[in-house]
Amino acid sequence: MNCEHCKERLATVTVTQVVNGQKSEKHYCEVCAQSFHPFNLDFHKEEQIPIHQLVSNLFGLPVWNSGAQEKAPSTPKKSDQCPTCGFTFRKFLNEGKLGCPQCYETFGKQLPLVLSKIQAGTTHSGKAPGKPNHHNEWIKKQIDSTREQLQLAIHEERFEDAAELRDEIRELERKLERGGVDAP
Secondary structure (H helix, E strand, O other): OEOOOOOOOEOOEEEEEEEOOEEEEEEEOHHHHHHHOOOOOOOOOOOOOOHHHHHHHHOOOOOOOOOOOOOOOOOOOHHHEOOOOOOEHHHHHHHOOOOOHHHHHHOOOOHHHHHHHHOOOOOOOOOOOOOOOHHHHHHHHHHHHHHHHHHHHHHOOOHHHHHHHHHHHHHHHHHHHOOOOOOO
């Protein structure tokens, strides 16, 4: 198959794009793919691209790769470095993680832009590791209590009540699966 752009060279690169659930594929030669593809890839390499490289490329930020032929950037200014660990924002983009808690304050103005592009927002709204979720415990107790009521209703042959209790248990279990959050 020939390249869809130049129609001269053999197409060796397939670019797949999914927009609103619709998948489209384009087939390019290496030359055309390098000129169109935003990640500036070397298609002769047999290795995967690290996630920090992809994130940096998405934001149009240069990535310093110590193993590459690129020259290291000049010594960063003190304001571009964490005073505690010496971590730089560029190093964060390369590694995908910060060096210490002070880095969050040092790079506080730059982080929201990056974080809002790679996750839903810049504030934590989920579970915290190691902390019990008291709402989930309440739901579990509610399920146990409702199951006892269900068994009693079945024993007393109140089947309509039993069906309602069964439905209530299912709803509580769904709520528990969602982390105790009511769905809209």
